Amino acid sequence: MTSDVWLPFHADEIEGLPEGPAYRFWDGDxxxxxxxxDCAFYVVPYMKPPAVSQRPLPAMTSVRAVQTLSAGVDHVLPSLKSLRPGVMLCNARGVHEASTAELTLTLVLASLRGIPDFVRGQDDEEWRSGFRPSLADKSVLIVGYGSIGSAIEDRLAPFELARVARVARSARTTERGPVRPLTELPSLLPESDVVVLSTPLTESTRGLVDAEFLSRMKDGALLVNVARGPVVDTKALLAELESGRITAALDVTDPEPLPPGHPLWHAPGVLISPHVGGPTSAFWPRAKRLLAQQLTLFVNREPLRNVVLTTGT
Structure with a gap:
C-alpha cells in the first residue's frame, strides 16, 4: 500500500506529524x-489557481484522501471525477473562521464608517468630517451559517445590533437562535441593513445574489461578500451600485483577480479587498494543527474530520 503524503509545507515545519508516511513537499511547482x-494523501497547495491544484489528481491512482487548506472545495471538484471510488475530500473547517470573521467585521465597519473616504482625504490632505452610519442598531443577515457564519456572529455580538438573522441551506436551531432556509430570503432581505455572504460556492449558490435578490435589499443596505465571487451576479451588482441604492464590500469578485479596467474597481460605494479573508498569521498554526490531526487519524485508520464528500457515493 502506498504511503506517500504530499504537503505544501516541509514536514519538519509541522509539529506532531505521525511517523510512517513518506512526506513529499509540493506547493504547486x-x-x-x-x-x-504513489500518493495516498494529497494536501492541496493553498492559494494556487485551480489548474495547479488539480494538475496531479488524474495521475493519483492510489490516493485515498484529498485535503484542502481552504473552507471551500470548488477549486478541486472538477478533477474528482478522475479519481477512483472511495476517495475522501476534506476541507479546512476550523482553520479560517477567526481570520475570515475578523475581515468581515473590518469590511462592515470600514464601509459603514467611511474609512476608504478618510484614506482618500488623508492622501489629498482634506478633513472630510460628518455623520456616518453606525453598526449599532442595525439588522444583519448572514447568508451561509456554517462555522464561518457562526464565527462572524460571535464577533458581531458586542455591537448592540437590533437583530441578526441567519440563513443556510436547511433550517435548524442554534444556541443563538433559529437558522432559516434559503427559501425565506425574499422576506428577510427587505428587513436587513447589512447582508453578509459566507456561503460555499455550489450549484445552488452560484448566482444566488442576482438582480431579484439585490432588488429586495433595502435602500442604503450594505452587501458584504466573503464567500466566493460567483455567488454574486457582477453585472446585476454593478447596476445597483451605479444607481447608488446600495453599497458593497467585497473580498471576492467575479472575475478574480479583478482585471485592470474592470468597472467594479471604480463603482460608487464599493470597497474591495483582494481575497484576503484566509491568509493571515492565524492561518499557519491552525493549518498545521489540522494536518497533524488528520494525518494521525489517517495513519491509524481512524475516520477523518471535515469529510465533505466521498467519490463514487
Whole structure:
C-alpha cells in the first residue's frame, strides 16, 4: 500500500506529524516531488489557481484522501471525477473562521464608517468630517451559517445590533437562535441593513445574489461578500451600485483577480479587498494543527474530520 503524503509545507515545519508516511513537499511547482501514482494523501497547495491544484489528481491512482487548506472545495471538484471510488475530500473547517470573521467585521465597519473616504482625504490632505452610519442598531443577515457564519456572529455580538438573522441551506436551531432556509430570503432581505455572504460556492449558490435578490435589499443596505465571487451576479451588482441604492464590500469578485479596467474597481460605494479573508498569521498554526490531526487519524485508520464528500457515493 502506498504511503506517500504530499504537503505544501516541509514536514519538519509541522509539529506532531505521525511517523510512517513518506512526506513529499509540493506547493504547486512544475515538477512533482515523486510519482503521483504513489500518493495516498494529497494536501492541496493553498492559494494556487485551480489548474495547479488539480494538475496531479488524474495521475493519483492510489490516493485515498484529498485535503484542502481552504473552507471551500470548488477549486478541486472538477478533477474528482478522475479519481477512483472511495476517495475522501476534506476541507479546512476550523482553520479560517477567526481570520475570515475578523475581515468581515473590518469590511462592515470600514464601509459603514467611511474609512476608504478618510484614506482618500488623508492622501489629498482634506478633513472630510460628518455623520456616518453606525453598526449599532442595525439588522444583519448572514447568508451561509456554517462555522464561518457562526464565527462572524460571535464577533458581531458586542455591537448592540437590533437583530441578526441567519440563513443556510436547511433550517435548524442554534444556541443563538433559529437558522432559516434559503427559501425565506425574499422576506428577510427587505428587513436587513447589512447582508453578509459566507456561503460555499455550489450549484445552488452560484448566482444566488442576482438582480431579484439585490432588488429586495433595502435602500442604503450594505452587501458584504466573503464567500466566493460567483455567488454574486457582477453585472446585476454593478447596476445597483451605479444607481447608488446600495453599497458593497467585497473580498471576492467575479472575475478574480479583478482585471485592470474592470468597472467594479471604480463603482460608487464599493470597497474591495483582494481575497484576503484566509491568509493571515492565524492561518499557519491552525493549518498545521489540522494536518497533524488528520494525518494521525489517517495513519491509524481512524475516520477523518471535515469529510465533505466521498467519490463514487
Amino acid at each position: 512544475q515538477d512533482f516531488p515523486a510519482d503521483p501514482a
